[in-house]
Structures are given as structure tokens and as C-alpha cells.
Amino acid sequence: MDGVDKEKVQRVVYEMSKGSKYFENEERKEAFIKQKIENMRAQCANLTATDLPQYQMIADKRILELESGRDLSRTWLHVDMDAFYAAVETLENPLLKGKPMAVGGMSMISTANYEARKYGVRAAMPGFIGKKLCPDLIFAPPDFKKYTHYSDLTRKVFLKYDPNFVASGLDEAYLDITEVCKERAISSIEIAEELRKCVYEETGLTCSAGVAPNRLLAKVCSDINKPNGQFVLPNDRMHILIFISSLPIRKIGGIGNVTERILSDVLGINTCEEMLQKCAFLCALFSRSSADFFLSVGLGLGKTDAPEVRSRKSMSSERTFSATANEDSLYQKLADIAATLSSDMEKEGLSGRTLTLKLKTDSFEVRTRAASFQSHINSSEDILIHASKLLKAELPISLRLIGLRMSHFNDEKIGTVDPTQKKLTSFIIPGDSSAKLTCSNNSMPASSGNSGRDSMDHSVTCLPIYAHNNTFVDPFHDCESENPSNSNQLSDFEQMHDISSNIAGEMELEFRSKQNDCQSEVATADTTASGTQMAKTKSFFGYSETNFVDKHNKRSNFSDEVNKKQPPQILWEDDYKCALCGAELPPSFIEERREHSDYHFAEMLQKEETELNERDLIQRQRTSNVVQNAKESKRKKRKNNPKESSHLPIDMFFVKSSQNF
DNA sequence: TTAACCGCATACG
DNA sequence: CGGAGCGTATGCGGTTAA
Numbered sequence: 278m279d280g281v282d283k284e285k286v287q288r289v290v291y292e293m294s295k296g297s298k299y300f301e302n303e304e305r306k307e308a309f310i311k312q313k314i315e316n317m318r319a320q321c322a323n324l325t326a327t328d329l330p331q332y333q334m335i336a337d338k339r340i341l342e343l344e345s346g347r348d349l350s351r352t353w354l355h356v357d358m359d360a361f362y363a364a365v366e367t368l369e370n371p372l373l374k375g376k377p378m379a380v381g382g383m384s385m386i387s388t389a390n391y392e393a394r395k396y397g398v399r400a401a402m403p404g405f406i407g408k409k410l411c412p413d414l415i416f417a418p419p420d421f422k423k424y425t426h427y428s429d430l431t432r433k434v435f436l437k438y439d440p441n442f443v444a445s446g447l448d449e450a451y452l453d454i455t456e457v458c459k460e461r462a463i464s465s466i467e468i469a470e471e472l473r474k475c476v477y478e479e480t481g482l483t484c485s486a487g488v489a490p491n492r493l494l495a496k497v498c499s500d501i502n503k504p505n506g507q508f509v510l511p512n513d514r515m516h517i518l519i520f521i522s523s524l525p526i527r528k529i530g531g532i533g534n535v536t537e538r539i540l541s542d543v544l545g546i547n548t549c550e551e552m553l554q555k556c557a558f559l560c561a562l563f564s565r566s567s568a569d570f571f572l573s574v575g576l577g578l579g580k581t582d583a584p585e586v587r588s589r590k591s592m593s594s595e596r597t598f599s600a601t602a603n604e605d606s607l608y609q610k611l612a613d614i615a616a617t618l619s620s621d622m623e624k625e626g627l628s629g630r631t632l633t634l635k636l637k638t639d640s641f642e643v644r645t646r647a648a649s650f651q652s653h654i655n656s657s658e659d660i661l662i663h664a665s666k667l668l669k670a671e672l673p674i675s676l677r678l679i680g681l682r683m684s685h686f687n688d689e690k691i692g693t694v695d696p697t698q699k700k701l702t703s704f705i706i707p708g709d710s711s712a713k714l715t716c717s718n719n720s721m722p723a724s725s726g727n728s729g730r731d732s733m734d735h736s737v738t739c740l741p742i743y744a745h746n747n748t749f750v751d752p753f754h755d756c757e758s759e760n761p762s763n764s765n766q767l768s769d770f771e772q773m774h775d776i777s778s779n780i781a782g783e784m785e786l787e788f789r790s791k792q793n794d795c796q797s798e799v800a801t802a803d804t805t806a807s808g809t810q811m812a813k814t815k816s817f818f819g820y821s822e823t824n825f826v827d828k829h830n831k832r833s834n835f836s837d838e839v840n841k842k843q844p845p846q847i848l849w850e851d852d853y854k855c856a857l858c859g860a861e862l863p864p865s866f867i868e869e870r871r872e873h874s875d876y877h878f879a880e881m882l883q884k885e886e887t888e889l890n891e892r893d894l895i896q897r898q899r900t901s902n903v904v905q906n907a908k909e910s911k912r913k914k915r916k917n918n919p920k921e922s923s924h925l926p927i928d929m930f931f932v933k934s935s936q937n938f
Numbered sequence: 939t940t941a942a943c944c945g946c947a948t949a950c951g
Numbered sequence: 952c953g954g955a956g957c958g959t960a961t962g963c964g965g966t967t968a969a
Contacts, residue, residue: 299955309947361951385956387951400951403955446951533949564963593958631943641955645945680957 286397286410293406302641310535317543317562329557336556336572343573348490349512351581352465354438354452355487355495356472358431359504361448363390364482365427366417378415379407384597387419391504424448430480438472441583451492453583469507490517493579497528517577522550529574540571549574588688592627593635594618595680600639602675610679611668612661618681619657627686628655634667635680646671653687 294300324332358364362380367373367390377393379386383404396411407414428447435442439452454468461468469486476484483505487498490512501508510520526549527537540546543562544555552559552575560568573579594617598610622628632654633647646667654660664681 294955297954303955306947381956384954387956401956405954449951531949535948566962587960589959590961591959595957597956599954633944643946647944649943678956682958 280395281397283397289397289410290402290406293409298640310538314539314542317539320562321543321558324558324561328561332561333557336560336568339560339569340553340556340572340576343569343576343578347514347576347578348581349514350455351453351490352455352458352512353489353492353495353581354454354465354469354472355489355492355499356431356435356450356452356476356484357486357496357499357503358448358476358482358484360388360390361427361482362388362419362424363393363417365423366420368427368481369423370417373415373417376415377411377413378417379404380417380419382416382418383408421447427480427482431476431482431484434472434475434479437475438468443584451495454488466507466509469509473505473507489579491579491581493530493574494520494577495579496530497524500528518550521575521577522548524549526552526574531570532574549577551575589625589627589686590689591682591684592618592622592625592629593633593680593682594621595635595678597637597678600675600677602673604672607668607672607674607676607679608665611664611681612657614679614681615661615664616657618683619655619660622655622683627683627688628653629683629687630654630685631683632660632663632667633682633684634664635678635682636668636671636674636676637678639675639677641677644671649685653685655683 294303363378366378366380373390375392377390377396377398379389379393379398381387381404386398386400386402386404386407388400389398389402389407393407393411393414396407396414398407398411398414404414404416424447432442432444432450435444435450435452438454438457441453443451445451452472454465457468458465465488469488473484473486476482485499485503485505486507487495487501487510488507489495489498489510494510494517498508498510510516525547526532526540529549532540544551544558546552546555552571556572556575559571563571594614596610596614601607630651630653631647631649633645636644636646638644648663648667650663654663660681660683668679
């Protein structure tokens, strides 16, 4: 923004911040990042003259592969409403017009209008600093009902240009305008102009648009002539490379503050073009997927296909309050949050297996503590019981925030078969589309008024997908066409990593396996659902395999180092008697023999380590409860004395084994 | 060996 | 007067149980 005195803004922000606990925490974080940068610099310096040409070769190969996937056949448009929340407030209260205003409060600003931005007031800035920068600043409390209403109006417009558009939050959307341009034989420039005009007529709000051959670039373009402007990048490789050449990396979605600093301070990369110049270093320092993303950015590549609809993975609720160490008060807040989360989950018919407690101490340090369970839970009582255990382990503590997150939902694909999960056939209720569907060990109504995302969840889990005319409906196709406006937030980084199609692949796998389950029972099961999706499944496998190889290598190296102690190979005399204690176990008792061997192993280790002071204590903790307690004490131990931790599993094992004997 | 899990950091609207 | 949010998703590095 022109006319912003950046130095003054910085000075004010610094003056208001320094000495605060928040500021001290920021400094700690800053030191951590600096350390990280130093480490990576050292890593760079350690690259030998033989390393670099090898990484250069890898990088060149990757660039060729990525380039070969370039698709210039599509035209994407990214729409971004200008200062959306603030604009809506002004629209409904014309007295605010022309005055500096922000949506939010003294503690945090969500959106500032352009008048306020002239003073340096920004989104994600605390209100009291905004007020200091601009004493006339007016605050409007957020009102999401209003914003949703206007968002719906804009979406009605978007539908006319792309019935499958992808919404990203309330104020942004990606539209594939390839077909509209073709059908109406007009340029993307005209489409963008017309769309913006139409949005203004329908809502009275202005927006900005960017047009480019992929979503990543379209998003960058919509920012160029903001507010109330547009920028069109032609579907031409040379144009793209020129555009990219001077583009600061921070403009790319997925590259935030920290990544920008790492790339800049470690490798001297400031523009997208420099990603290619330093490609060998990128491949040497970063994981395959990160390096691929960075190289793609350098080439100006991005996703061009329609992203898959993704189901929710977690749901959370958190609250900030004035810091307290009063335990009654903390438990009360925890109970409130558990109730909020539970009610939110019930609204979507969800229940989850993993609960994560989030804490922010009065010094702004953030901690998370998680626990997973055998069965899915969603009642506020169950959530509170487990959450309290997690919190109890952290006491005493002074907190300014408590949060709870549930994940691993009942309808999620899991690797091993959930024993509580019913077979598909138990869900099939032939011919009755109104029947309630029972999923896992909790029931949820198959409501008709659900969002597309929900119907997706249900279809993946429950799968008796009969329409009223009793024909089989493709769940993937169905939810996309039914609710194109569902809010699918995809960062460019994720898109570039092909994560959405991975998830689609996972769902696909489950879908297909369940379909197989029911084929003998359901003669009407449709086979057309698989044909086109087969390819996606394959690409899912291809991607994962390469990923797993990397992980696998890292882990096996690690475990080679750590697992130096191996269980003794017990000799079974006459293939029957334990050579160590004479216990008799026939060869067919494989499991029992393994446990027996483990017992001797544990015994052996125990002898070795009897001098350890803390062992008795740990053992008592172990015997007292199951996994949960074991994990907690291990965590404490790890903090206090990291060296000890490697002994703990053995102790635990010993206790377990000795119970068997 | 490996999938599942945990804790932390990063990013975005 | 001091005062720095909420919800969702992902990657990375690590541990653990089976």
C-alpha cells in the first residue's frame, strides 16, 4: 500500500510489544528459527564437490519430469473479495464509509478496510496496536451470519461460470473457466470483467480476479491489481516464465514467513526464478515432496484439475482467557470446551477415536497432549473424562488457552481392520432410502439436509447409496454436483503435493473394498463407479510407494543404531524344554514361546539395571494402568532425563510378561 | 519391519 | 490498565506395539 510509513508502523509495533510475554515468546521462536537456519547452512557447507553434481542430476531429472506434466489447456480464475468482512459491515452501515475500520476487537483484528490499512492496520494484528497506529480506528464485532449471506450471493454468481467451482473460505473461490470461454467464444479477460461486475451488482461488494493456466498462478494474479482489479496471465509458457522470474517467493500460497526466511537466508532465494538456479541445493536439503513443490514454483506449475472433495479430518474448539493456575477454574473451562466440541460433533454426526488437548501457558508456550481409544466417542462426558486425564498430567500449570480436538473419525479409512467396524453387508437396507444407517458403534441419522461433505462421509462409511428410484448412485459424483459450493480449503502447497488425490485414492480403496464385500449380496452394485477411478487409485499407490521408501530408509537406519540389544534366542531342548529354566512348551505354542523368550529377555535386562533408582517407581506406575499412564510417565521421563527413556519399554514389557507367569 | 501414533511447527483464511 | 484469536490441514522427526 502506498502512503504507509513502514518504519513508523514497525516502531509502534515494537514499542507496544517489547517486554511482553508474547514478545518474549516470539524471541524464543525467532532464536529457534535462526538455529534451524544455521544448521541448514552448515549442511550446505558440508556438501562436497561430488555431492553437488549428483544432486544437480537429480534436480535436472525432476525438472524434466515436472515440466513434462505441464498442462496449458485449462484456464483458472481466482476471485478474492476485497476486505470482505469489513466491506460487508460498511455495506450494512454506510456511516462507516470512508472511515478507517476493522472487523474484530481489541485483542485481534480479522480484516481491516483500505482506509485503515493506510495506517498500517492489518489482519491478524491485535486491536490495541491497530488503535495505537490509528486512534480513529472503528471496530466492528464479527458477524458471520452476515458474511455467510453475502458469500452465498457471490457463489450464486460463480455458479454461472463454473458449476464445480472450489470455494476457499467465505471470500475466495477458484473457477475453471475453460468451458465458459469456449462456449461463449470470449476471452478470459472479458469473463473476469463480467464476473466482477456481476458480483458487484448482486452484492454491492467489489472483488479482484486473477486468471492463469493453473490455480497456484491464478491466486498470485488475483493479488496483483487488488482491490477491485484483475490480472490475466496468458496460457503460454514464455509468459509464465517471465512472470515467475521476478516474483517474490512469499507471494506463493504455501510459502509463509518461516519458509521464506529459510530459503532466503540459507540459499539466497528471493524470487521464484532462483528456485531453479538453486535446484541442486533444494534437492539436497529438503524432502522429495518439498523439493518438488519448490521446483514446481520455479517452473510456474500448479494444479489444473478439479480437486477431489475431501472429508473433514478433525474438529476442534479452543478458548483464550486471562491466564490462571486455579485448577477448579481450569477444569471448568475444560468442561465448557468439551461441551462445545461435543455439540459441534453431534451436529455433523461425528465421533472420533483420538482426543488432543491443546494448552497455551501464560508464557505463550503451546503444548499438545493426545490420547487414542479403542472405540469412538463424542459425548461431552466421555470427552471430558479423557481430557481431564490429559490435563491432570500437566498440573500444576498456569494457562491462557485450552483447546480440544477430535480426530480419527468413525468414517475414516484405517489401515488395520477395526474390530468394532461392521461389515458392509450389515449396512445394506435394500430399497429403503429413508432408513437410518448405523455406523460402527454409534448411530447417526442419514439426514437429507447435509452438506456435500457430509454426504460424502456417509457414503464412504455406510455405502447403501440408493436414490429414491432405487438405482445406485456414485457417491463421488453425487456430492460434487449436489453441493459445488462446499468449502474445500486447499492450499497450493497441498495441491502441488497431490494430497487431495491421495485422499481420494484412500477413499476409493475403501469404497472399492466395501463394494467387493457386498457384490455377492447386492446385484445392483454399479461397476461404472470404478472405471475412471481406477487410475486415481493407481496414482495413489505410485505416490505413496516413493514416500514410504524414504521413510523406511530413515527408520531402518535409526533402528539399526538403537536396537543393539536383541532378545536371547532360547534353545528348546528336544524342541520342547526351555534351556534356561526347564519350562516345557511344545513347538506349536509359537506365541507362548515368544512370550517366554521375552520374559527371559526382560529378566536379563532387569538384572543389568537393578541399580537404576527410579525403576520401582516406574514399575508401580506401569502396573497401575494401561497404555495411557505408561505414555504419560514416559513423557515426563523424556523431559527430565532423555537417556533413561530407552529403558522404559523394557520395564513395561517385564511387568507385562511377569503377569503372564 | 511397519503402520499407527505423538508432539511440534507451519500455513491459511 | 494491559492487552496478541480460532478452526483446519499438513509435514517432519520421532516412538511404539505387534
